[in-house]
Amino acid sequence: MIIGGAEDKLRGRAILKAFVAAAGGPEARIAVIPTASSLGPEIVEVYDALFRREGAGEVVAVRPETREQAHDEALVAALEAATGVFMTGGNQLKLSATVCGTPVGDAIVAAHERGAVVAGTSAGASIQSSHMVAFGGPGSTPKQRMTQVAAGLGLLGDSVIDQHFDQRNRYGRLLMITAQSPQLLGIGVDEDTAAIVEHEVAEDGTERQVLRALGRGAVTIFDPSRIVTDAYEAKRNSPILASGVVLHVLPQPARFDLTSRTLVPRETRVDAEDAAELAEAGADLRRMARDITRDIAADDVSPTQLRRRLARKARRGRPETPTVSPSENPTETPETPETPDSQDAQDGAPR
Amino acid sequence: MIIGGAEDKLRGRAILKAFVAAAGGPEARIAVIPTASSLGPEIVEVYDALFRREGAGEVVAVRPETREQAHDEALVAALEAATGVFMTGGNQLKLSATVCGTPVGDAIVAAHERGAVVAGTSAGASIQSSHMVAFGGPGSTPKQRMTQVAAGLGLLGDSVIDQHFDQRNRYGRLLMITAQSPQLLGIGVDEDTAAIVEHEVAEDGTERQVLRALGRGAVTIFDPSRIVTDAYEAKRNSPILASGVVLHVLPQPARFDLTSRTLVPRETRVDAEDAAELAEAGADLRRMARDITRDIAADDVSPTQLRRRLARKARRGRPETPTVSPSENPTETPETPETPDSQDAQDGAPR
Structure with a gap:
């Protein structure tokens, strides 16, 4: 669960609820890693209270502050027992420099591999990709040197994650990185938005990673597979050419196949009004078919008369879709009215 | 010429220079339209001074403030005589509401059609597209109702232009519009960036519109031809699904074919160092070929010896690209050195 920061803690709390549920609810054993933050115990207290309110069974703090402490066997054991890991916000470079490549870092990766839910917000989101935005400035247009890349935990391979994306105007820096590294x-x-990545196995055995958006904002994806760029020669602070990047803006409940890099088609939602209208039209059609069958059986009309009658019925039944052009009307020979039925008479009245 | 606002007026003045040159330099008759601005005469004075400094022959103000005034024959005549038209910044809705669909508006379109250069900055840029961003808020993520569309002059068809793009974080609002109108x-x-659109006729007679970027920033293009979106049902202020938009970020001197919606391949720029290195390698190869010819003529080497000798030469001449794997070296039989030549000795020394 990659959370873009500032997840709602007061009202619906959709993201925190989803995390606790994925970690096992009352059975959850959650390890909170506040290393990115300068506020260690205070921030653990906050998340402890939040997760317990959502019904989490157990919450423990895993807070290495140095690489030495990130070799602590007690911390590793806490991660080994965890069904959920939550990395707080703060400075992602502090977090990665403290845990990556240590037993604590390895235990986070191992927890993810064995199926525990690993979540992180802000800095705790950034560190999850193979390549991590270390820091950098805002701006829409990608410019040379506007950001720096460091190595992340790699829970999500071949990717680079950025957070507070809309709020801090980070199109430019994420585009700069993908232009320089188009395999990412x-x-x-x-x-207040999460990208939830799940491993799916289809009925035919094919596997894929699917990203699902949850929350108030959107998840934005740049696919630079076919980029044309001059990133290798753009001068200091100059804008970078990035032509042909495929962009996906995904609000909930959109799902995106990370393996094929395409949107997962959603099931068609049927609008209630549309459904009611269709049901009514179906009833009309059945009534009309009944009338025609009767007319043909009685052999009381010529083909021309029948065509005209059908057209007139169609106009009355579905006034917004005339099936003959209006200019034909004046030349039409008046005919004796068909056997009236109450529905037809009603429909015809307010034209 | 579509200028994103705040074009440089002090230093290089690349965009203003390009405009005056395109309008004819000393032969230029430039009509300045300051209607978008609340500062009429003052802003005309500024551009008058700027254009004259770049050598423009003549600068006149065309300043309708009402639709009534936009029927003034004197203003229309000034536009008919112009070789260049320049629309200032300000409020594009004031500009469009005053001139679009009036004789002054028609005269701007006619000037463009007969080949006069029509430029505009900020509001004067927005009005050039068929569909105009009327106003709207900032933000990267497209959200329902974050902006409004009005009709523009349509100098550039099937398009919507936004300005101050990087500086005011306008990804979201431009994405919202293209998601709702994917034919744009x-x-x-x-x-301080211009998108210069030119009509080109190729040698084989095919025509195309080409957009060229000029200035300090970039021109960003969204091609939503293959978008998947829920813009037709996204709720008030919710983020909008926009999957599969093709993105092009174009700094100068990039050129973009608006007809095929693809980057125009640039001519390969040769790096001076690369060229010098290649020339040197070519000289080495010729020398080597001479030696080999002599060796073969003298029939003094076996094929194995010759291969090894070639490999050793290759290593010396281009040390960064060994053509044999290093592990072969220890097993190599020492050989008598080839006739030394000063270049080889020099190259060999600092390995």
Whole structure:
């Protein structure tokens, strides 16, 4: 779960609820890693209270502050027992420099591999990709040197994650990185929004990673597979050519196949009004078919008369879709009215 | 010429120079339209001074403030005589509401059609597209109702232009519009940057419109031809699904074919160092070929010896690209050195 920062803690709390549920609810054993933050115990207290309110069974703090402490066996054991890991916001470079490549870092990766849910917000989101935005300035247009890349935990391979994406105007820096490294998928997550990545096995055995958006904002994806760029020669602070990047802006409940890099088609939602209208039209059609059958059986009309009668019925039944052009009307020979039925008479009245 | 606002007026003045040159330099008759601005005469004075400094022959103000005034024959005559038209910044809705569909508006379109250069900055840029961003808020993520569309002059068809693009974080609003109207091309222009659109006829007679970027920032293009979107049902202020938009960020001197919606391949620029290195390698190869010819003529080497000798030469001449793997070296039989030549000795020394 890649959370773009500032997840709602007061009202619907959709993201925090989803995390606790995925970690096992009352059975959850959640390890909170506040290393990115300068506020260690205070921030653990906040998340402890939040997760317990959502019914989490157990919450423990795993807070290495140095690489030495990130070798602590007790911390590793806490991660080994965890069904959920939550990395707080703060400075992602502090977090990655402290845990990556240590037993604590390895235990986070191992927890993810064995199926525990690993979540992180803001800095805790950034560190999840193979390549991590270390820091950098705002701006829509990608410019040379506007950001720096460091190595992340790599829970999500071949990718680079950015957060507070809408709120801090980070199109430019994520585009700069993907232009320089077009084998990476760029993923920008807005505040109070999560990108939930799940491994799916289809009925035919094919596997794929699917990203699902949840929350108030959107998840933005840059696919630079077919980029044309001059990133290798753009001068200091100059804008970078990035032509042919495929962009996906995904609000909930959109799902995106990370393996094929395409949107997962959603099931068609049927509008209630549309459904009611269709049902009514179906009833009309059945009534009309009944009338025609009767007319033909009685052999009381010529083909021309029948065509005209059908057209007139169609106009009355579905006034917004005339099936003959209006100019034909004046030349039409008046005919004796068909056997009236109450529905037809009603429909015909307010034209 | 679509200028993203805040064009440089002090230093290089690349955009203003390009405009005056395109309008004819000393032969230029430039009509300045300051209607978008609340500062009429003052802003005309500024551009009058700027254009004259770049050598423009004549500068006149065309300043309708009402639709009534936009029927003034004197203003129309000034536009008919112009070789260049320049629309200032300000409020594009004031400009469009005053001139579009009036004789002054028609005269701007006619000037463009007869080949006069029509330029505009900020509001004067927005009005050039068929569909105009009327106003709207900032933000990267497209959200329902974050902006409004009005009709523009349509100098550039099937498009919507936005300006101050990087500086005012306008990704979201331009994406919202293109998601709702995927037949439009979205064009965002940064400050001190121009998108110069030219009509080109190729040698084989095919025609195309080519957009060229000029200035300090970039021109950003959204091509939503293959978008998947829920813009027709996204709720008030919700983010909008926009999957599959093709993105092009174009700094100068990039050129973009608006007809095929693809980047125009640039001519390969040769790096001076690369060229010098290649010339040197070519000289080495010729020398080597001479040696080999002599060796073969003398029939003094076996094929194995010859291969090894070639490999050793290759290593010396281009040390960064060994043509044999290093592990072969230890097993090599020492050989008598080839006839030394000063270049080889020099190259060999600092390995």
